[in-house]
Amino acid sequence: xxxxxxxxxxxxxxxxxxxPTPVYLxxxxxxxxxxxxxxxxxxxxxxxxxxxxxxxxxxxxxxGRRYEAARTGFxxxxxRADPRGVVFVRNATEAINLVAQGLSYERGDRILVSDRExxxxxxxxxxxxxERGIRVETLALEDDGSFDGDxxxxxxxxxxxxxxxxxxxxLDGRSLPVREITERAHDxxxxxxxxxxxxxxxxxxxxxxxxxxxxxxxAHKMLGPTGIGVLAAAPGPVAELRPLLLGGETVEWSTLTxxxxxxxxxxxxxxxxxxxxxxxxxxxxxxxxxxxxEEVESRQTDLNVRVTRAxxxxxxxxxxxxxxxxxxxxxxxxxxxGIDPHDAAVFLDEGYDVMVxxxxxxxxxxxxxxxxxxxxxxxxxxxxxxxxxxxxxxxIEELLEKIPAKPxxxxxxxxxxxGRPPASPRKRAAGSRAAAARSAPPRRxxxxxxxxxxxxxx
Numbered sequence: 003x004x005x006x007x008x009x010x011x012x013x014x015x016x017x018x019x020x021x022p023t024p025v026y027l028x029x030x031x032x033x034x035x036x037x038x039x040x041x042x043x044x045x046x047x048x049x050x051x052x053x054x055x056x057x058x059x060x061x062x063x064x065x066g067r068r069y070e071a072a073r074t075g076f077x078x079x080x081x082r083a084d085p086r087g088v089v090f091v092r093n094a095t096e097a098i099n100l101v102a103q104g105l106s107y108e109r110g111d112r113i114l115v116s117d118r119e120x121x122x123x124x125x126x127x128x129x130x131x132x133e134r135g136i137r138v139e140t141l142a143l144e145d146d147g148s149f150d151g152d153x154x155x156x157x158x159x160x161x162x163x164x165x166x167x168x169x170x171x172x173l174d175g176r177s178l179p180v181r182e183i184t185e186r187a188h189d190x191x192x193x194x195x196x197x198x199x200x201x202x203x204x205x206x207x208x209x210x211x212x213x214x215x216x217x218x219x220x221a222h223k224m225l226g227p228t229g230i231g232v233l234a235a236a237p238g239p240v241a242e243l244r245p246l247l248l249g250g251e252t253v254e255w256s257t258l259t260x261x262x263x264x265x266x267x268x269x270x271x272x273x274x275x276x277x278x279x280x281x282x283x284x285x286x287x288x289x290x291x292x293x294x295x296e297e298v299e300s301r302q303t304d305l306n307v308r309v310t311r312a313x314x315x316x317x318x319x320x321x322x323x324x325x326x327x328x329x330x331x332x333x334x335x336x337x338x339x340g341i342d343p344h345d346a347a348v349f350l351d352e353g354y355d356v357m358v359x360x361x362x363x364x365x366x367x368x369x370x371x372x373x374x375x376x377x378x379x380x381x382x383x384x385x386x387x388x389x390x391x392x393x394x395x396x397x398i399e400e401l402l403e404k405i406p407a408k409p410x411x412x413x414x415x416x417x418x419x420x421g422r423p424p425a426s427p428r429k430r431a432a433g434s435r436a437a438a439a440r441s442a443p444p445r446r447x448x449x450x451x452x453x454x455x456x457x458x459x460x
Contacts, residue, residue: 008036009385009387011036012034013027013040014035015034015122023355024355024356024385025354026413027356027357027380027386027391028211028359029357029381030381031359031381032223032228033203033223033224033225034225034293034383034410035225035286037288038285038288038289039227039285041280042064042281042284042285043227043278043279043285046065049064050064050065050306051065053274054066054069055251060192066239069277070278070393072284074088074092075287076232076234076287077234079204079207079230079287080209080217081208081209081211081288082112086265086266086267087234087235088233088234088235089262090230090231090267090275091232091270092218092276093220094198094199094218094231095122095220095231095298096231096246097216097219097231099126100243100270101218101233102126102127103130103244104242104244105193105242105244106242107130107135107163109135110136110137111137111251112137112138112139112163113136113162114125114164114165114192114235115138115140115167116140117141117142117367118365118368119367120144120199120363120364121366123166124367125352127166128284132209133325134332136163139162141154141167141410142159145323146324147323147324147329149162149178149403151182152310155186158187158192159190162187163194163196164194165183166195166196166197167183170198170204170332171200171333173322173363174323174324174335175323175333175381176330177332180214181212181213184212185213191251194214194216195215195216196216196217197415198218199220200213200223200333201334202205202217202223202367203225203383204302204332205299206295208447214236216233216234216235216236216240217234218232219232221279221282221283226285226453227278227279227283230274230276230279230282240266243266245269245272246270247272247273249273250272251271251275252270252271252272253269260297267419291383297423299331301384301386302331302332302384302386305382305390305391306327306330306331306332308391309395311394312391312392313398316399318339318402319336319337319402320337321334322337322377331406332381333379333380334347334380335377335378335380336378336379336380337377338401339407340405341401342375343375343376343377343403346358346398347359347378348372350401354394354396356394358379358380360378360396361376373437378404380394
């Protein structure tokens with residue numbers, strides 16, 4: 003099938019409100035949602051809008067059947083033989099918090115994270131360090147995407163309670179050797195948690211083969227609705243967790259003085275669930291399976307190769323992450339010397355209908371250490387085509403042509419040889435509210451005049 007065969011299923015890729023067909027290159031933030039997912043959610047509200055497990059009528063029975071079918075579907079999709087380890091939550095952030103706050107700790111227990119973690123996999127550990135006396139340690143990763151197993155081994159040798167890393171980075175698109183990390187962690191008696199948000203939508207995951215204890219995903223990055231996430235846990239480790247919330251559906255029985263919890267996963271799913279969202283998320287992974295993850299990876303890699311080659315000769319473009327697009331197939335992250343990243347994003351949107359993300363991509367810690375104001379990130383998915391990436395390249399080329407080169411503090415070049423940040427790092431880029439887009443309007447749509455913003459930090 004061609005990209006156009008898939009694109010017809012995505013209403014967002016049609017002209018709307020007088021705007022031409024958008025070039026959507028922000029799937030790492032949120033993927034688009036195909037019609038079969040929308041229909042599945044509508045079907046719930048239209049045909050069987052009941053509560054699972056609470057009544058005996060046909061609406062309740064049907065939604066209960068669909069809800070548990072979704073659990074089985076996610077277990078199969080993520081390579082978990084036992085669906086009892088699949089817990090539905092609001093998003094991957096909640097899944098990580100469920101693990102982080104559900105484990106028991108002794109003062110001084112060490113948690114190991116990388117130096118490129120999303121805030122979802124960093125700040126919760128910082129809070130636990132302050133509240134429960136655990137220690138958060140960092141494994142530095144190489145900028146070229148290579149992985150140093152000896153450095154990991156050195157960290158683990160000191161005794162670690164849990165290793166918590168990304169699988170694929172939303173910062174630069176690299177993937178980590180999950181099986182190697184997990185095996186090394188287990189050899190030292192540590193548990194392994196991975197943030198799979200950027201991996202599961204793009205490549206085949208087999209958690210039982212990889213041996214991972216906990217794996218977190220969000221449906222909104224894999225063709226599904228917002229507000230649905232999954233923690234896919236191994237049976238033993240998930241039984242050790244203390245629920246974040248208690249209430250309806252989490253207990254077998256209760257009296258005025260005591261209660262007995264239900265077994266996993268139900269003890270972690272308190273209250274009325276987002277049934278339409280779970281059913282929609284199940285439809286999303288079914289759709290993704292019909293496309294084929296090998297096809298997804300092949301298509302986005304081809305597009306990334308095309309962009310990387312087209313912009314390789316731009317001396318003012320600084321690429322983040324591995325130089326080879328095969329090592330970061332879904333993401334092209336970059337900075338343009340002398341141009342604020344937010345201005346670049348607005349310029350592309352207003353002039354070329356190209357939607358990218360600018361800012362610090364929820365990895366503030368990485369930018370703060372280097373004194374950087376952020377960067378631009380284009381992210382690809384299987385519904386993108388060559389027209390999309392060629393339009394993106396033309397927009398970058400015109401922007402560089404219109405904005406003269408000048409030295410700016412806080413560019414990628416500002417990182418010192420020692421890896422320490424400059425003396426006065428810019429901890430937050432205020433942006434110039436689309437100054438570049440206003441002073442150098444794109445050829446196609448000069449003077450459109452929508453003010454930009456300095457969003458993109460979260």
